[in-house]
Amino acid sequence: DAMVIQNPRYQVTQFGKPVTLSCSQTLNHNVMYWYQQKSSQAPKLLFHYYDKDFNNEADTPDNFQSRRPNTSFCFLDIRSPGLGDAAMYLCATSRPYREGRDTQYFGPGTRLTVL
């Protein structure tokens, strides 16, 4: 089945120690999104790619970076995690064509714990 995969599902890191979360997709979608979701809140968009074109949200801290080496993979790098960065990180994709492009398909998420 075509899908969005996130690894690892659970990640523990130490305060200030860089961490990378990964997302892959078999849907061949042009657009990939990274969201941060804290407990009992709606997901908050950090940034997204349309193909290789990177789009950062204005309020995304510089501590968060992203890479997309090819269509299938996208990475979220947190350069110096703080306690406030503990959250669920969700990856999503959307289709390349206008019809249906507005539907986002989410992965299962990575739960990040910062000690």
Place this chain on the structure above:
Amino acid sequence: GNSVTQMEGPVTLSEEAFLTINCTYTATGYPSLFWYVQYPGEGLQLLLKATKADDKGSNKGFEATYRKETTSFHLEKGSVQVSDSAVYFCALSETSGTYKYIFGTGTRLKVLA
């Protein structure tokens, strides 16, 4: 700007009860509207969608109708099950450029046996 207002939770129902979760929106143009469900520790799963006025989205017994006159997209289910316990998010897709989502705050549903 665009916004989504969603019914406050938690909502607690007995099994087989009727469910309504209210969602209203403010938007320019004609956004698509979505309901997503999130089970504990999981990502968001698309439950249903509607792309234009009077469209009805339906899936797994859940329904929602895109009402432009009342700017609403209320989620309904005739008979809930314990397995429906989850958090439900209403969202709209912005109509320009990036098609980013605007999410509601989420409504936690708890169904008791």
